[in-house]
Amino acid sequence: MKRPVLILSGLLALCACAPPSMPRHTGVYLLVDTSGTYNHQVSKAEQIILYALSRLQPADSIAVARIDTGSFTEKNIIAKTTLDERPSTANQQKRAFASRIEHFIDESTPAPYTDITGGLLQAIEFLKEKDTGRKEILIFSDMKEDLAKGYVRDNLPLDFKGFDVVALNVTKLRSDNFDPREYLSRLDSWRARVEQGGGHWRVINDLDRLDGLL
Amino acid sequence: MSMSSLLAFTPWPVFSALILLTLLVTAMYLARGTAHQAIHALFSALSRGFRLASHAIAHGEARLAARNRDVLLAAGREAKERIIEREFVRVGDTVRKDLANYPDMHRRLSEAIIRIEEDQEKAVEVPPEAPGWARAVEAVAKLDARNEGANILADIHKSMVKAHGEAMDDYRKASAERHSLLRRMMPDWRLIQETLGRVNTSVESVLARSLTIDRHMEEYDAIVRGEDRAVTVLSSSSVVYFFIAALVLAVATAGAAINFSLIARPMAEMVGGTSFVGSFRTADMAALVIIMVEISMGLFLMESLRITRLFPVISALSDKMRVRMIFITFTILLLMASVEAGLAYMREVLLQDELATSSLLRGDAVAAAINPHLWITTAAQMGMGFILPFALVFVAIPLETFVHSLRTVMGLIAIGVLRVLSLLLRVLGNGARHLGTLGQQVYDLMLFVPLWIETRMAVAAAEEAAEEAADARVNVEAQAWQEAQS
Numbered sequence: 001m002k003r004p005v006l007i008l009s010g011l012l013a014l015c016a017c018a019p020p021s022m023p024r025h026t027g028v029y030l031l032v033d034t035s036g037t038y039n040h041q042v043s044k045a046e047q048i049i050l051y052a053l054s055r056l057q058p059a060d061s062i063a064v065a066r067i068d069t070g071s072f073t074e075k076n077i078i079a080k081t082t083l084d085e086r087p088s089t090a091n092q093q094k095r096a097f098a099s100r101i102e103h104f105i106d107e108s109t110p111a112p113y114t115d116i117t118g119g120l121l122q123a124i125e126f127l128k129e130k131d132t133g134r135k136e137i138l139i140f141s142d143m144k145e146d147l148a149k150g151y152v153r154d155n156l157p158l159d160f161k162g163f164d165v166v167a168l169n170v171t172k173l174r175s176d177n178f179d180p181r182e183y184l185s186r187l188d189s190w191r192a193r194v195e196q197g198g199g200h201w202r203v204i205n206d207l208d209r210l211d212g213l214l
Numbered sequence: 215m216s217m218s219s220l221l222a223f224t225p226w227p228v229f230s231a232l233i234l235l236t237l238l239v240t241a242m243y244l245a246r247g248t249a250h251q252a253i254h255a256l257f258s259a260l261s262r263g264f265r266l267a268s269h270a271i272a273h274g275e276a277r278l279a280a281r282n283r284d285v286l287l288a289a290g291r292e293a294k295e296r297i298i299e300r301e302f303v304r305v306g307d308t309v310r311k312d313l314a315n316y317p318d319m320h321r322r323l324s325e326a327i328i329r330i331e332e333d334q335e336k337a338v339e340v341p342p343e344a345p346g347w348a349r350a351v352e353a354v355a356k357l358d359a360r361n362e363g364a365n366i367l368a369d370i371h372k373s374m375v376k377a378h379g380e381a382m383d384d385y386r387k388a389s390a391e392r393h394s395l396l397r398r399m400m401p402d403w404r405l406i407q408e409t410l411g412r413v414n415t416s417v418e419s420v421l422a423r424s425l426t427i428d429r430h431m432e433e434y435d436a437i438v439r440g441e442d443r444a445v446t447v448l449s450s451s452s453v454v455y456f457f458i459a460a461l462v463l464a465v466a467t468a469g470a471a472i473n474f475s476l477i478a479r480p481m482a483e484m485v486g487g488t489s490f491v492g493s494f495r496t497a498d499m500a501a502l503v504i505i506m507v508e509i510s511m512g513l514f515l516m517e518s519l520r521i522t523r524l525f526p527v528i529s530a531l532s533d534k535m536r537v538r539m540i541f542i543t544f545t546i547l548l549l550m551a552s553v554e555a556g557l558a559y560m561r562e563v564l565l566q567d568e569l570a571t572s573s574l575l576r577g578d579a580v581a582a583a584i585n586p587h588l589w590i591t592t593a594a595q596m597g598m599g600f601i602l603p604f605a606l607v608f609v610a611i612p613l614e615t616f617v618h619s620l621r622t623v624m625g626l627i628a629i630g631v632l633r634v635l636s637l638l639l640r641v642l643g644n645g646a647r648h649l650g651t652l653g654q655q656v657y658d659l660m661l662f663v664p665l666w667i668e669t670r671m672a673v674a675a676a677e678e679a680a681e682e683a684a685d686a687r688v689n690v691e692a693q694a695w696q697e698a699q700s
Contacts, residue, residue: 025488054575059488085486087479087564091571098575 026060027132028052028214029123031116032078032108033067033141039110041169044207045140046105048168050098052138055214058083058090061130064101065119067141068111069148072118078104082130114146117153124159135163136214142171143186160199166213167203242657243664250654257650264643268636275632282625283445287437289618290448294434298427305423312416319409326402333395452622459616466609470505473554473602476595477501480560505606508550512607515543522614551603558599562592 030052032045049064056062063080065071079100083090120137127135147153167190176183187203194201204213220234221227242249436444481504482497489496517528518539528539566588658665 024490050575050577054572057488058482058486085488086483087487088483088567090487091567094571095574 025130025132026056026134026136026214027127027130028056028060028062028136028138029126030062030064030138031067031071031119031123031140032064033114033116033139034108035068035111035114035146037110038114038142038171039108041140041171042105042108044169046101047207048138048140048210048213049101051210052214053094053097056083056090056094058085058087061127061132062097063123063126064104065122066104066108066111067114067116067119067139069113069115070118070151071115072121074122076119076122077126080126113148113151114141114144115148115151115153116141116143116145117156117158118151120158120165121156124163127163137163137165138168138213139165140168142173143167143190144173158193158197160194160197163194163197163199165194165199165201167201168205169207170203170205239661239664243661246657246661249657253653253657254650257646257653260646261643261650264639264646268639268643271632271636271639275629275636278625278632279629282622282629283440285625286445286448286452286622287440289452289622290437290444291434294430294437298430298434301423301427301430305420305427308416308419308423312412319413323406323409326405330399330402333399336391336395449622449626452619453626455615456619456623459612459619462612463609463616466606466612469602469605470509472598473505473606474498474501476561476599476602477504477554477557479564480557483560483564504550504554508547508603509606509609511543511547511550512603513610513613515540515547515607516610518543522610524610524614524617547603547607551600554599554603555596556599558595559592562588562595 030045030049032042032049033039034042053062059082061080061082063077065077068076070076079097081093081097083093116139119139123137127137145153167187170187172180172183176186191201202212204210218227221230224230224233433444437448478498478501481501482495485496485500487495487497491499513522513524514528516522517525518531518536520529520536523529528536531539
C-alpha cells in the first residue's frame with residue numbers, strides 16, 4: 001500500500017517542481033481607422049475581423065477598437081472577448097462577436113483626426129494584461145497620423161517586445177500619388193518605431209491573401 | 215620548440231637535420247631490443263584482451279542460448295499442456311454429451327430388440343392344415359351304391375370347396391397379420407440403426423481426438439526430453455507468432471487511433487480544449503486514458519474468461535470470483551462503450567457547429583446548408599464508438615502471444631549480436647597480434663642503414679671465421695700429413 005502512495009507522491013512532486021508552462025493562447029487587437037476618407041474602407045475591415053475570428057481557438061482573446069481623434073481610451077474598444085475553453089461555447093461567442101462587429105460597421109461615422117499611437121498604446125496595454133503567448137496587433141489604416149491640438153504623442157515609449165504588428169490595407173493618399181516617397185517614408189517610420197520597440201512589423205495590402213495572417 | 219630552432223644548432227639546417235637523424239637512428243638502434251619488447255608486449259596485451267573479451271562474450275552467448283532454450287521449452291511445454299488439456303476437455307465433453315445417455319440408450323435398444331423378438335415369434339408362418347377329406351372320399355368311393363355314393367361325393371366336394379375357401383381366407387388373414395407385424399418392426403430397426411450410428415460417430419470422434427492427443431503427447435514428450443528438433447520447431451514457431459502478433463497489434467493500434475480521433479474532440483468539451491499537461495493537451499490525454507482503460511478492462515475480461523494467462527493472480531481466483539470479475543469488467547466496458555458512442559455523437563454535433571460558425575464568418579451560405587444524409591455518418595460514428603471498445607478487448611490475445619514470443623525473439627537477436635561481437639573481438643585480437651609484428655618491422659624499417667651495416671658486418675665476421683676455420687683445418691690436415699709422412 002505504501003509503494004503506490006510513494007509513487008504518486010513522487011509524481012506530484014515532479015509536477016510541482018516542473019516549470020510553469022508558457023501561455024499558449026493568442027491575443028489579437030484590431031485597430032480600425034475611422035478617420036476622414038478612410039471611413040469608407042471600414043466595410044473591408046469586417047472581412048479581416050471575421051477572418052481573424054475564424055482563426056481563433058478556444059481561450060484566445062480578441063478586441064476590436066476604433067482609431068479616431070483620441071484613441072487611447074477603453075471607450076474606443078468596440079468589442080472584446082476571451083473565448084471559452086469549451087469549443088461549443090467559443091463558437092457561440094464568435095457568432096455573438098461577429099454580430100456586434102456588423103452593428104459597428106453599419107453605424108460607423110468618420111472622425112476628424114487620426115490618433116494611431118494612442119490606439120497602439122491601448123492595444124499594448126490590453127494584450128499585456130491578457131498575458132497571451134502570441135500578441136498580434138492588426139492596424140486597418142492608411143497609417144497617416146493626424147493629431148488634434150492638445151494631444152501629445154511624440155517620443156512616447158512603445159514597448160512592442162513579443163508583439164507582431166501588421167498594417168493592413170494601407171491605402172495611398174492623394175499626396176502619395178504626387179510624391180510616393182511620402183508613402184514609403186510613412187511606412188518606414190512606422191516600421192522603425194515598431195522595430196525599435198522590439199516588435200515585428202509586416203504590411204499586407206492584398207486582402208485576398210490573408211493566409212499568413214494569424 | 216619549433217623545427218627551425220631545432221635545426222639552428224649548426225649554420226646549415228640540412229647538416230643539423232642529418233646530425234639529428236643520425237642521433238635518432240642511433241638511439242633507436244640502441245633501443246631496438248627494448249622497443250621490440252615494448253611493441254610486442256603492447257600488442258600482445260591488446261590481443262589477449264580482445265580474445266579474453268571474445269571468450270567472455272561467447273560464454274555469455276552460450277549461457278543466453280541455454281536460457282533461451284529453457285524459456286522456449288518451458289513456453290512450449292506450457293502451450294502443449296494447454297492444448298492437451300483442451301483436447302481432454304473436448305473428449306470429456308463428447309463422452310459426457312453422447313455416452314452419458316448410454317443407460318437410456320441401452321434400455322431403448324433392449325426394448326426394441328425384445329419387441330422385435332416378440333413380433334418375430336408372432337410372425338412365424340403356420341402351414342395350412344392338411345385336408346382331412348381324402349380318406350373319407352376314398353371310403354365312400356368304395357361303397358357299393360351308385361346314386362348314394364355320387365351324392366355323398368358331391369356333398370363332400372361342396373364341403374371341401376367351402377373348407378378350402380375358409381382355409382385360404384384364414385391363411386390370407388394370417389399372412390396379413392405377419393406382414394403387419396413385420397412392418398411394425400421397421401421403426402425399431404431404424405431406431406437401432408440410428409442409435410448405433412450415433413454411437414459410432416461418438417466413438418469415431420473420440421478416436422480421432424485420441425489420435426490428436428497422441429500426436430500432441432509425442433510432441434510434449436519431445437519437449438520434456440529437450441530434443442533439438444523440438445527446440446528448432448518451437449523457435450521457428452515463436453518467430454512466426456511474433457510477427458503475426460506484431461501485425462495484429464499494429465492493426466489494433468490503428469483501431470485505437472481511430473477510436474482516439476472519435477473521442478478526442480468532444481473530450482475538449484469536458485476537460486477544456488486549452489489546458490496542457492507538459493506538451494500534451496489534457497483532452498488528448500483524457501481520450502488516451504479512456505482507450506487505455508478500455509484495453510485494460512478487455513485484458514481483465516479475457517483473463518477472467520481464461521482465454522489469456524497474463525496475470526496468474528486472476529487465473530488463480532476462485533470460479534465465483536472470476537465470474538464476478540467477468541460481470542464487472544463487462545459492465546464497465548459496456549458503460550465505456552456507451553460513453554464513447556455518446557462522445558462520437560457529440561463530435562459530430564461539435565463539428566457541425568464549428569462548420570456552421572466558420573461558414574457564417576466566411577459569409578458562405580452554401581456551406582452552411584445541412585446535409586440531409588448526415589445521419590448516416592453520425593450513426594456510423596456512434597456505431598464505431600460503441601463497437602471499437604469491444605473489438606479492442608481481443609487485443610489481449612495477440613498481446614499475450616507477442617509478450618511470450620518477444621522473450622524468445624529478443625533472446626535470438628541478443629544471441630546473434632553476441633555472436634557477431636565475439637567474432638569481431640576475435641578478429642581484432644588476431645589483428646592486434648599481427649599489428650605487433652608489423653610494428654616491429656616498421657621500427658626496423660627506419661633503422662635499415664645500421665641494420666644493413668650490422669648484417670654486412672655479421673656476414674664479414676662469418677666469412678672471416680669460416681676462413682680461419684678453413685685455415686685451421688688445412689693446418690690440421692697438413693700437420694696430419696706430415697705426421698703420416700714422418
